[in-house]
Amino acid sequence: MRETTLRDVAELAGVSPRTVSNVVNGYARVTDATREKVERAIAELGYQPNVLARNLATGRSGQIVVVVPYLDTPYFAELLQAIIPAARQAGYNVLVDQTDGDPAHEASLVSRGARRLLFDGMIFSPLGLSQQDLSVRDPALPLVVLGERTSDGTFDHVGIDDVAASSDAVAHLIKIGRTRIAAIGDQPYPTGEAAQLRTRGFRAAHAAAGRPVDETLIVGTARFNRLDGAQAMATLLDRADPPDAVFCYSDLVASGAIHTLLQRGLRVPEDVAVIGYDDIEDGRYGRPTISTISPDKKAIAQTAVDRLMLRISSSEPVPGVELRAAHRLIPRESTLGR
Amino acid sequence: MRETTLRDVAELAGVSPRTVSNVVNGYARVTDATREKVERAIAELGYQPNVLARNLATGRSGQIVVVVPYLDTPYFAELLQAIIPAARQAGYNVLVDQTDGDPAHEASLVSRGARRLLFDGMIFSPLGLSQQDLSVRDPALPLVVLGERTSDGTFDHVGIDDVAASSDAVAHLIKIGRTRIAAIGDQPYPTGEAAQLRTRGFRAAHAAAGRPVDETLIVGTARFNRLDGAQAMATLLDRADPPDAVFCYSDLVASGAIHTLLQRGLRVPEDVAVIGYDDIEDGRYGRPTISTISPDKKAIAQTAVDRLMLRISSSEPVPGVELRAAHRLIPRESTLGR
DNA sequence: AAGTCTGATTGCAGCGCTGCAAAAGACTAT
DNA sequence: ATAGTCTTTTGCAGCGCTGCAATCAGACTT
Secondary structure, rough: OOOOOOOOOHHHHHHOHHHHHHHHHOOOOOHHHHHHHHHHHHHHOOOOOOHHHHHHHHHHOOEEEEEEOOOOHHHHHHHEEEEEEEEHHHOOOEEEEEEOOOOHHHHHHOOOOOOOHOOOOOOOOOOOHHHHHOOOOOOOEEEEEOOOOOOOOOOOEEEEEEHHHHHHHHHHHHHOOOOEEEEEEEEEHHHHHHHHHHHHHHHHHHHHHHOOOHHHHHEOOOOOOOHHHHHHHHHOOOOOOOOOEEEOOOOOOOOOOHHHHHHHHOOOOOOOEEEEOOOHHHHOOOOOOEEEEOOHHHHHHHHHHHHHHHHHOOOOOOOOOOOEEEEEEEEOHHHHHH | OOOOOOOHHHHHOOOOOHHHHHHHHOOOOOOOHHHHHHHHHHHHHHHOOOOHHHHHOOOOEEEEEEEEEEOOHHHHHHHHHHHHHHHHHHHOOOEEEOOOOOOOHHHHHHHHOOOOHHEEEEEEEOOOOOHHHHHOOOOOOOOEEEEEOOOOOOOOEEOHHHHHHHHHHHHHHHOOOOOEEEEEEEEEHHHHHHHHHHHHHHHHHHHOOOOOHHHHHHEEEOOOHHHHHHHHHHHHOOOOOOOOEEEEOOOOHHHHHHHHHHOOOOOOOOEEEEEEEOOOHHOOOOOOEEEEEOHHHHHHHHHHHHHHHHHOOOOOOOOEEEEEEEEEOOOOOOOOOO
């Protein structure tokens, strides 16, 4: 049996298909009598518009895609959790894609590809793709970038002030009296912008306190996972003069670092204080609970969606802007103790 | 400027549009010469098929939707992480939806709705929806259900053997010498099937060991989150005769329970051993690391996708089957100590 | 050499909807 | 009554592709 179509409804209601379409789409100029007639017919037939046909006719899919490197990274999962309702609110479905940080995969997504028409816009959290790569994208794709890229003026960027946030974190460690503060997570290469901003904040806090930076206490990691944190911490502890505090570039890194510390019989924060970044839920339940920088994820999600909607609906090119969401420092046991 | 279409390519290559379509879709009966001509034209024009038009013509969207209650629950995030590549492998994009366990939302998704045509099939992890509700779904929707529902014969169900797995977990606690074993997470109402199966396993293990079950040690929770575990554990510890081991119905519950135990100065596992369920990544890094039941998530994802593809491509109704993925017990510090 | 068969290519029609602009209808002002 | 204005409804055409069945060309049979 065929699905009921616009035409069927039109026939039953005794109007033209176009009028039915007008009713369905809430077009204003329809008399109440007509509207009611049509609505009754719709109800009677259980008519549902065919989204596929509408998509073809309008050239829009009513979907946006959110691209993150890893879905099982709590930070991204939590962010996605915030983006989906915001997008649905705006009448859009959300496709999800994960890139594993693969630059080729990321590049193929932002360039003009086969899947292009499937979504009207993209919220993108790049990892493997450098600023450079990002600029070779399809200029027709409405794009909002999350995280720590800076906009080149053709897309929007939403994030928190990483330098300030990192500086806050390190200032907190200084304030509780730590003197040898390490940083775990630096990535001094093109795709490591996020990390570099945090390193900048690390330096800024030292400068503000009139302290020199011990460069050897800045440890790089390939990623921001627990394992990276655990290994980096081990390296730091193997030194003759280990740190008494660590600023970790993600909560997962912090979690890994704490794991190593406890395993070696050290106390957190008494022997080594630890602060993370992201405020993922785990951090509130571990032992010790993890002090962290909490970005306002709801605000990031809402801002990104709003901005993307604007881009999608605007016919002229929209100049790219930098949008900052709030962040705050949340001290917990890993710096303050119980 | 218009996008290039099939027709443009056909003109340039000097063949009919239909032939171009045949080449694009890898239809076998095309001579090499023709194919080459067409492919050259495609390359020259940078032609990309219009997915929207194809969707309308074929009546398929090339998308499946994965519906989970919560995206930021690590178990679902990890599962999704496995499903996405499997689906892409099969040529499908993945839409993601979260229901917050809201029965109305869940019901609207499985019933014939406006969004129906957007996806060719659904992988669904129900929470608020009872077995009963599930059966009123749109019978035309290819559906694979994850978790702990039993199939009514019109859809497939993929999961692990919850009763056996739970029994394994409890048997492990018995084997390490515990005598007063509690269970956290029971949900003795229609939508709590998952929980009930685990409770069954809990009893089965006791029975197998010839032990009586202390019913008062079975504690219910509304959900399977950390907070639920933390609160339930507190209740158990407030008793005159607290347990010396706990079987938690999820790793998050276990994490919450451990949090409470440590906060009260008890040792895990010396005073109270804890075992969880799901094998989420967190459990491998906390302190102590959490013993758990590990479902084979990759297998679950692959099986679900395979089965869904079968349903989508089959013209006749496919009888629903119960599919079991493997699980194994992973003992860690929370039962064995360091 | 005509007839048959196989495989390659093509034309038609239509998926179900919406954009556009014109037609029809209702209402106002002179 | 008539022209002019505004509102509501309609018809046409087409979005770009694929299903289907017909056509065509060449090879093979007898």
